[in-house]
Amino acid sequence: MNGASREALAAARESLDALTDNTSVDAAKLAEELAAVTALLHREVSLRRVLTDPAQAGEAKAELAARLLGGQVGGETVDLVSGMVRSRWSQSRDLVDGIEELAAAADLTASQRAGALDDVEDELFRFGRIVASNTELRAALTDKSATASAKGELLRSLLGGRANPVTERLVVRLVTAPRGRSLEQGLESLSKLAAARRDRMVAVVVSAVPLTDQQKQRLGAGLARIYGRQMHLNLDVDPEVLGGISVRVGDEVINGTIADRLEEASRRMAG
Structure with missing residues (x-):
């Protein structure tokens, strides 16, 4: 990200950290809802363009986001997304990338609270090495003709009960909704994000x-x-x-x- 988007994302990260510092906030639920918003805005191109239109007032865009999401997700998610659309973004895609990052960060916060962040970091790395060494597995996980549900089932059969639930959720979301990234790029980004949780x-x-x-x-x-x-x-x-x-x-x-x-x-x- 460049310019305005980088500043907007930095502000969003601070908002997420301030929110999840409160242990009464369900970080895993927050992650799930932010992931759902990511999927919505990735699918609805016209909507994300409206929410990032620099010609529109920030408050008007925040009110629109609140009307659309209110009742669909929790108040914390509505507040985070509303705050993000108030900011200026260089490209409409950057907003979606930012919300997706917050979803992953919230899941990692959930693992950190459970004392499992190190396990998640290691599991993400090991899964990346497995994929790199198994061409058949990589082909199955990146097959554009395969449905998202089929890929999700394959991953759950591989990771279910063997990996931390946060690792499983992160990998399933990455594989079933890659949004133009390679599997390797996505796993590397998740590993860096996990490390950043402890600076x-x-x-x-x-x-x-x-x-x-x-x-x-x-x-x-x-x-x-x-x-x-x-x-x-x-x-x-x-x-x-x-x-x-x-x-x-x-x-x-x-x-x-x-x-x-x-x-x-x-x-x-x-x-």
Whole structure:
């Protein structure tokens, strides 16, 4: 998002945080209702254009949203969405993206309250690795000819009882309503959002053998010093790296593997 949309989303995030700081608010229900609003606005293109029309007064758009949603969703959801349409958005799609993000954030808040946020983060990462290594599964989950209900049933058969309910809800929503994103992009966005709930960054760590608890602690502390933020480690084991570790934080890659050093030596020799 750029410009006005980025500012509007930042304000919406603050509103959600203020709302969910109150433990009497049902964060899971809030997530479900925000997801329903996302689906509505994704489907009704003309409506989202009206709600983001810069020529219309913010208060008039908020009143329209309240009339449409009142009685369909709870008051907290109405207040959040009304506040969002008061803001200025660069593109109508940005509003829908923002509401969708709030839905995921509310679900993650529910897992955080239950002390399960770390589990959800790890499960999202592991599911991404499973999909990446299983071409048949990925094809089934991204098949445009398959119905959303069929994909949902497949995911529930895979994740039901094996993953945290929040993980299951997030993945089912992503797969059944991708809204133009690839499965990999969606999972990465969810992982980053989960990390942000604790103001943490995500480091994807690949090593030849599993790291010990002490190694993980040292690595996490070192990365936290480098980036100035608490770091969540997503760990993967790949014997092909031969030794050492490779760390990716966002778009930055820190390579310290034997395979990487051998490749660099080969390039120098060839040069």
